[in-house]
Amino acid sequence: MKRLALLLPLLLVPSIALAETAPFDMSGERQSVTPEATAPARPVTIATPVETPPPSRHYILPTGETTLSGETDRRVWSLNLDAATAASATVLSLGYSNAVMVAPELSTLTVTVNDQQLASEAIQAVEKPATLRLTLPPGLLKSGPNRFAVTAKQRHRTDCTIASTYELWTRLDPATSFLEPANGGADNSLDAIRAVGVDANGVSRFTILAPALDQPAAVAPLLRLSQALSLAAAMPRQAVSFVKDTLPPAAPGQLALVVGTPAEVAALLPNLPASSADKPFIGLVPHGGAMVLAIVGPDWGAIASLVSGLLPASAQGDAASLATAAWQAPDAPLVTGDRQLSLAELGLRTEEFSGRQFHADVAFALPGDFYANAYGEMIVRLDAAFSPEVRAGSRFNIYVNGHIASSVPINAVGGSILKSLPVRVTMRHLRPGLNRLTFEADLATAADAACLPGATATAAPRFALFDTTSIDIPRFARAGQRPDLAALTAIGYPLATGDRPVALYLDHIGTDTLSAAGTLLGKLALKAGRPIDVQPTTALTGIAAGPAVLIAAADHLPPDVLVRFNIAADVASRWPSGAPTGATTPAATLNGWRDRLAADNGNPLMRAVAWVRSNFDLSSTGWHLAAGVPPAFLPDPSTSVLAAAGDNPAGDADWLLVTTPDGAHLVDGVETLTREANWQRLSGYVSAYAPAADRMDSASLPTRFVGVGTSGLANLRLIAANWLSSNLLAFVGLVLVFAVLLAATTTAMHNRFGRRD
């Protein structure tokens, strides 16, 4: 860099000379002026696009394109690196672009690796994307998990309103965000799996070459291997592909495996150690210029035991947290009731803020039998401070999974310190699996109301959120329900937690169905925190008893199976080509208009009624004593994949179905479905995803309880509270019944005791 700087004056000279001789010829300017001249001290390079990424890059953004929005936002994730990459990488490249309204002199992008801040740069990449190239000090990266954090502090150029903060964004480009040079090389198999990384789109792929994959004995161990890979890597977008013949060329974010008996793989892997001929072998061997993981055993039983060795130790017991660190560090703790979580535990540090709208996210996980939506409340004990600048009218809001759950007015004059202020947060929007809690502070100040030039540049902190703030989740009702797609997928309940083996139905054994099955089972296992014991079969009769997972194209599913999931029996013919079901836009309804009018400017009575309805959420669903069954679900043609939860014929276990319109799209559909962003949206009893519109269509069924009889009295009481809160008429009826009984017994008491008339 220094040499370049010294050369600058020399570069400038010819340009000045050219300008004098040919004043209207701009071409000379373009050739000689390099971008370095405009900002000599900045280590910024415009990266030249390359068609194929050179293999010495290790991409770092786990979920593809990442957007940091608002005045303060951050991403923290944990990336597994193998020892060689950690030792060799010297440069961290981060490519980004940002919105026009972000003021460069006031906004910074901060990159922190393993708790050491590498850079805090102004955000200025409006016209074209910019790339930060940061030098990594030696010894900063370690083998194993490394924590990366990117924080954006953004301020608007001109506006001081809260609405204007929604115009601020910075987009991180996955293709230009990497570590280099990444001369990868793991020491052992597990490291290799963990350090699989991502490609330029944020996808991690395991390609398994198993020549004998269509043998019945091979299927179960191969699927167990998929799950082991998924559990070890724990990436948000992982896919498993099976091939029979050749492996694709090596690329970032890919790990190739070769699995089979020595006879099958000898031709492919000439460099196998000789001992593998009769003893089981697992390790990295070179193949075609890259290292592949070879799992070789005399028979498939031996291979299965090798696979078991790959499973993480913690997979045997109950998971205490949901593995999310790969895209959202730290792991989300699993809360089973009566737990206090401090923000420090959830990865949020004490933060001071000087802007208009503060955001911070934390996440935790709930078990699959969470059943406290209707009545539950958790308490957030808030430790925060507001400066005297903050006027009355400011609010502190708490969102649960994107829905507003609590709002605290900040009305103190002259600043305030909130110490363990209890804020009640409804549990209505919590779901099994991962839940996101967002703290938001809307700060109203006189300076913002006036909005003099430079008002957005305030540096004095107005608000501080302390990490001693705690979230108290009380003991909540736990009752398994069927069918519950969210519980099945978000946390693998009860498929993975049950003690019965799960049958897996594939309509045929081939690379496509096995790839789909491997990807899906890997995702389920990762969510459950343990592998699922599957028994693959291609005969439907084999899965009648016990839980099952069915993965097949719609045209390969018999109608009686589809009926079991309340899906239209003729879905195979109507799905790809049918008319849109019109479920996209909600039809205009009289009630909708009435509500809108009443809320705005209706007469006082209508306003009061609307207030009661909105605050008490009195919809018609709570009134039915016995709801009817909704019609069979027909997916919209724009949807490409569908997941559904249903009952087995005996009615005592869960079935999970994943299907696509035809077999050709099965693998794509499952890979799309298992992306973390889409997987989290599965709900109801059936969900269908439309990739073009990024829309998830879901439908719900009334659910039945599973196995609550054995839970304790306290739990039964909470279950009753929840059930009665959703069935209001039943509660009223129960109250009437007990009042009648009490009246009758009291009359009897009065007739027997004391003086009588």
Add this chain to the structure above:
Amino acid sequence: MSSGKFATVMFWLVVMAGFLVLATLPVSMQAQLVTGVFVVVIMIVIKELKAEGPWRQLALALGLTVVGRYVYWRTTQTLPPTNQLQNFIPGVLLYGAEMYNVLMLLLSLFVVASPLKPREAPKPTRWPSVDIFVPTYNEDAGLLANTLAAAKALDYPGDRLNVWLLDDGGTDQKCQSADLLVSRTAIARRAELSALCQELGVHYLARPRNEHAKAGNLNYGLEHSSGELIAVFDADHAPAREFLRETTGYFEQDDKLFLVQTPHFFINPDPLERNLRTFDFMPSENEMFYGIIQRGLDKWNAAFFCGSAAVLRRAALATTHGFKGSSITEDCETALALHAAGGTSVYVDKPLIAGLQPATFASFIGQRSRWAQGMMQILMFHFPPLKRGLTLAQRLCYMSSTLFWLFPLSRMIFLLAPLCYLFLGLEIFSASGTEFLAYIMTYMMANLMLQNYLYGSFRWPWISELYEYAQSPHLLPAIVSVWFNPRKPTFRVTAKDEAIDSSRLSEIGTPFFVIFALLVGGVIATVWRLYTEPYNADVAVVVGGWNLLNLVLAGCALGVVSERADRQASRRVAVNRRCEFRLGDIWYEASLANVSTMGAGLHVFHQGAFEAPAGSTGEIRFRVHDGADDISVPVAVRRCHAQGNNLFIVGCEYKPTEPQHRRAIADLIFANSELWTSFQASRRHNPGVVRGTIWFVSLALYQMLRGLGYQISRRGGEPSRPRPFGGKSP
């Protein structure tokens, strides 16, 4: 306990347990709101249909549901956090006051859930000897004469009846006092009353020393008499003729019976009724106690002695060494001791005596403060819940009766609680607007419905709160002083026959104006808060509304302490009796339209001119109520005017000179207790919650203006000078 009873109790306990589980279920707010609304609607329907019997129990049980859910929510979700002491301490005080109210509601529900219906008195077959005690301290001879005459006129064999006047104002101690005035007054009193007793055939007793107040006086009477039964009448409680006929029969049926208590009926309004002018159409305050609560207590054998208008068995009193005197409400204390000894009591729901209420607000407060202090003493010395010998039902009943007198505490807390927020911004009750609707509104409505259901025709809406508030500022220091010094409360005397000559403010009315001003300040603070903090409008509206409710009560209380002139010292009771009126030498046909203790109003029939100049003397002659004799009483004419149709209205004042004149007056007023029953019945109708509330608010508005008018025109003046009648002990 028989197996049937045991099964009933078990079944009730099981249902109660299920009921409690249901009340403490943490359901969502929607469920709470919907349930609360349903329950209140059903209660309204039951009440509108005037369903009785088991439906009444159902309405009570439903009301209990809402109350139970409210208590659970209040306890678990609304208390301020402990680390905010400025909110926590007032918050806990308010919570305590509310829970006290809930406890009193539950005890009331127990007591009056199914009160006994009035029953026929058993006909006595033998006539036990009866001693009638009329204790007196400083009451006037004329008042005593009425009472003694009425007692002598009781329908009972004369040889079995002895009337005793127990004079504590003429004791030896007083007569020999070193204070010259006291000594002279006592000696004169003794002479006058001895002569009166001689005339009427009544025994006069004055004891050597004034010890243990009224209890000691009665015990002295016990020592010097020997009748099997004792009847006690206060100096102003003149009995109806049938008093003993209606009460003595019970003693034959039950050997363990120690008390037959009858209601205290008053022929004049208490100071609140007089100042608010509600005596003619609204049931009196004591009617809730005597009309329904004592009937409820009677069911559980816990009806207690109220100091007068009762008959007791001497043998039972002997077991407790006479009347108990360690508290200043010796009546309730005696009954408690006798119940604990295994005795039974009966309550006869028929007004058989007619008495006088205190004339001024100050004397009313003095009377109530004695009751409050005495009940506190009983609570502290004899703690009823743990008293050995009482049944469980009796313990609950006595708890209800004694704990009731803690109301000044809760009433003042309720008064000041909204001001904590309005003036100081303290948040002592955490609830959102939606919770207010779902829990507090439904609870208030259910509470109002319950109270109306239990007491509707005996107590109009909001009148209980008014009476409580009117007593609280003065009773609160009184009961607090008893806590600190239980053995030394003062036994102040109530002047009962003072007349209010001119309208003036009560001499103890200043605290009410101060509180009123404070609450008006609260209203101003509400408006100010609404203006400066519009985002907190929901809280300000709710708390301001509560403050406004307190203000309505306080405004009405301003009228209570503005004493209205009442020319008539004693009330007129409407009668309709034929009589003859002599003016000069001529006898005229007449009928008695109304009578009072002082005089009568006549309708004289005469064709032609009739003149009765004021001051002229005359005589009224009439037949006794229950017999065939004619008696007469001399009168002096006060006024006379023509009515037309040959009818003339003559108002005259009694001028008795001989004992039989006294008997005649007693017969006029006190002979027929049916009059009193029908008067009470004429006022007992239930206006319902809505109409009652509207009426109360309009009354409060008027009274507030009247009270402010009195204050502005500064009608202080002197406290009323007692008329020659003097006062009497309460």
